[in-house]
Amino acid sequence: MGDSPDETTALIKNKPARLRHGKLFLAVFSAVLGNFNFGFALVFPSPVIPQLQKGEDPRLQMDIHQISWFGSIFTLGAALGGVSAMVLNDRVGRKISIMLSGVPSVVGLLVMGAAQNFWMLLWGRFLTGIAGGITAGSIPVYVSEISHPSVRGALGSCPQITAVFGSLALYAFGLVLPWRWLAVAGEIPVIIMMILLCFMPTSPRYHIMKGNRARAVKSLEWLRGPNSDYLTEFNKIERSINSQGVQWSDLKTRSYYKPILISVVMRFLQQMTGITPILVYLEPIFHMTAISLEPKYDAALVGAVRLMSVAIAASLMDKAGRKALLFTSGFLMYIAMLSMTMYTHKTQCNHGNLTVTEGLKSTYGGLTGPAFDPITLIPLISAMVIIFGYAMGWGPITWLLMSEILPLGARGVASGLCVGVSWITAFVLTQLFMHVVEAYGLFAPFLFFSVVSVVNIIFTAKCVPETKGRTLEEIENFFRTGRTFTILDS
Numbered sequence: 001m002g003d004s005p006d007e008t009t010a011l012i013k014n015k016p017a018r019l020r021h022g023k024l025f026l027a028v029f030s031a032v033l034g035n036f037n038f039g040f041a042l043v044f045p046s047p048v049i050p051q052l053q054k055g056e057d058p059r060l061q062m063d064i065h066q067i068s069w070f071g072s073i074f075t076l077g078a079a080l081g082g083v084s085a086m087v088l089n090d091r092v093g094r095k096i097s098i099m100l101s102g103v104p105s106v107v108g109l110l111v112m113g114a115a116q117n118f119w120m121l122l123w124g125r126f127l128t129g130i131a132g133g134i135t136a137g138s139i140p141v142y143v144s145e146i147s148h149p150s151v152r153g154a155l156g157s158c159p160q161i162t163a164v165f166g167s168l169a170l171y172a173f174g175l176v177l178p179w180r181w182l183a184v185a186g187e188i189p190v191i192i193m194m195i196l197l198c199f200m201p202t203s204p205r206y207h208i209m210k211g212n213r214a215r216a217v218k219s220l221e222w223l224r225g226p227n228s229d230y231l232t233e234f235n236k237i238e239r240s241i242n243s244q245g246v247q248w249s250d251l252k253t254r255s256y257y258k259p260i261l262i263s264v265v266m267r268f269l270q271q272m273t274g275i276t277p278i279l280v281y282l283e284p285i286f287h288m289t290a291i292s293l294e295p296k297y298d299a300a301l302v303g304a305v306r307l308m309s310v311a312i313a314a315s316l317m318d319k320a321g322r323k324a325l326l327f328t329s330g331f332l333m334y335i336a337m338l339s340m341t342m343y344t345h346k347t348q349c350n351h352g353n354l355t356v357t358e359g360l361k362s363t364y365g366g367l368t369g370p371a372f373d374p375i376t377l378i379p380l381i382s383a384m385v386i387i388f389g390y391a392m393g394w395g396p397i398t399w400l401l402m403s404e405i406l407p408l409g410a411r412g413v414a415s416g417l418c419v420g421v422s423w424i425t426a427f428v429l430t431q432l433f434m435h436v437v438e439a440y441g442l443f444a445p446f447l448f449f450s451v452v453s454v455v456n457i458i459f460t461a462k463c464v465p466e467t468k469g470r471t472l473e474e475i476e477n478f479f480r481t482g483r484t485f486t487i488l489d490s
Contacts, residue, residue: 018225018227018228020224020225020227020228021148021151023222023223023225024146024147024148024151024155024223024224025155026196026200027146027200027201027223028143028146028147028155028158029158029196030193030196030197030199030200031095031098031139031142031143031193031197031200032139032143032158032159032161032162033162033189033190033192033193033196034098034101034102034105034131034135034139034190034193035135035136035139035158035159035160035162035163035166036162036163036165036166036169036189037105037128037131037132037135037166037186037189037190037193038131038132038135038136038163038166039162039163039164039165039166039167039168039169039170040166040167040169040170040186040189041074041105041108041109041125041128041129041131041132041166041186042074042132042163042166042167042276042279042280043167043170043171043279043280043282044074044112044125044128044170044182044183044186045067045070045071045125045280045281046170046171046174046279046280046281046282046283046284046299047170047171047174047175047179047182047283047299048174048179048182049062049067049070049071049281049283049284050283050284050287051178051179052179059116059117059118060115060117060118060121062118064434064435064438066118067434068430068431068432068433068434068435069122069431070118070121070122070125071277071280071281071430071431071433071434072280072426072427072430072431073122073125073126073129073427074125074126074128074129074132074280075129075276075423075424075426075427075430076126076129076423076424076427077104077125077126077127077128077129077130077131077132077133078129078130078132078133078136078419078422078423078426078427079133079419079420079422079423079424079427080129080130080133081101081104081129081130081131081132081133081134081135081136081137081419081423082133082134082136082137082417082418082419082420082421082422082423083133083420084130084133084134084137085097085133085134085136085137085138085415085419086137086415086417086420088100088134088138089137089138089141089415090209093202093203093206094138094139094141094142094145094202094203094206095142095197095200095201095202095203096202097134097137097138098134098135098138098139098142098193098197099193099194099197099198100134101130101131101132101134101135101138102131102190102191102193102194103131104127104128104130104131104134105127105128105131105132105186105190106187106190106191107127108123108124108125108126108127108128108129108130108131109124109128109183109184109186109187109190110124110183110187111123111124111127112124112125112128112180112183113180113181113183113184114180115180124183128186129423131190133419133420133423136399136419136422136423137415137418137419138415139159140156140159140399140400140402140403140415141203141403141406141415142203143155143156143158143159143403144156144400144403144404145203145204145205145206145403146201146203146204146219146223148224148233149470149471152404153322153400153468154315156396156399156400156403156404157310157313157396157397157399157400159396159399160310160391160395160396160399161307161310161311161396164303164306164307164310164391164395165307166189167279167303167306168300168303168304168306168307169185170182170186170303171299171300171302171303172300172303173185174299174300175297175300201218201219201222201223202215202219203219204216204217204219204220204223204234204237205237205241207219208237208238208241209241213238216234216237216238217230217231217234220233220234236471240476256407258479259405259406259407259476259479260406260407260414260417262401262405262463262464262465263401263402263405263406263414263415263418264417264418264421265459265463266398266401266402266459266464267398267402267418267419267421267422267425268421268422268425269394269452269455269456269459270394270395270398270422271422271423271425271426271429272425272429272449272452272455273333273390273394273449273452273453273456274337274429274433274445274446274448274449274452275386275390275394275395276426276429276430277426277429277430277433277445278383278386278387279387280430281430281433281434282298282299282302282383283298283299284434285379285383285442286298286299286379286380286383288344288437288442289343289344289376289379289442298380298383301380301384302380302383302384302387305384305387305388306387306388306390306391307391308388309387309388309389309391309392310391310392310395310396312392313325313391313392313393313395313396313397321466321468322397322400322401322464322466322467322468323460323464323466325392325393325397326393326394326397326456326460326464327393327457327460327461328389328392328393329389329390329392329393329394329395329397329456330389330393330394330453330454330456330457330460331389331453331457332385332386332388332389332392333385333386333389333390333394333449333450333453333456334450334453334454334457335385336382336383336385336386336389337382337386337446337447337449337450337453338450339378339381339382339385340378340379340382340383340386340442340443340446341443341446341447341450342443343378343379343382344379344441344442344443344446345441345443345447394456401464401467402415402418403415404467404470404475405465405467405475405476405479406418407476407479433445465478
């Protein structure tokens, strides 16, 4: 018979590999809900400080030193959370670390929502900062390790996108909700995150590092689909991890110290752009620049621009490349920072001889604002461009590159180190920002930030590698050899 099989007929017909991303997207969404809450909690003081200053409870009204601590202590907690992530990532895994971050987040928001004095506000901010530091050190690593190279650029920007969306949600809710209910609203995404992550897989790379090959294969099969070529990907990951044993002496080798140093410096420079104090004190900044529009609406507009720009960056991440976006980001921030410097140096802040706190009380106490003047739109437009530029490059790409270039064997500890350095820098800047404004004027910090933007452009040109379209193993091979990204399948 013509259709009868003979000795040359294949007994098993190989089906074409079909890669499915549906479950991968679900796992990423579950994890980055932690970044939503991170963005929400980070900018919590922006709408809350004006509400507290015009409130009737004198126990919650703050002077310039208390405002500085209320704004900055979150970053101090985030630094501690980053150090905690160094231990948790390699001890209990990336996924469990993210879930554990929900505990201080829930408690901190509850304490702030029920605050009866300034110290309760500080403790709540500190606890949410710890949660933010853990998520910042764990979520980018988890997302990077479970993502397929074809979508890792877009998914790698998801932590930043959801953090931005969380900040926008805070600004939007701040238009209609009292500050205590803002804290209550922040509980919802944390609880959803902890529930969803119970059903998500652990990172395959973490399983391999712990010797759990069967669980690693099962995780990859769940993430890629049963008809995908997940076994080939598993073999590449296993070869890469088994080829290295991390010891202190390894830090002297190029393949370890160079990517770690690049990651640490990038996180340092990311914060030196001043993005954290700008976001935390956004409404007070708009007040001090004598802007005609109501500051709380300006803050919401800037939040919307920030979300749009991160979405644009995500769509361009795997097309334009990381370095092109970093160059664009640095240039836009430089132009906008310089514009803000020139405006605030030439135009006196509207509080005149008043202190920052007195100016806030007068403005938010119900006094009628000045008539509309188009020139006062300059700080609003400058702030939008600053946020747009940051969110196009130095925001999401710094997180993504950290998770891409850090050595696989030291990724947990090194990512925690990066987060710790980042948030200690943010704490110093946020703590000093209002004091510098009080002493020298608003132009001084923005002049400093414009100089940092130039340094960022130079650093990008000289030190940052292009990782677009490369697997994590190929990137590590580049740092090991200094010549090629390619890894053969043999």
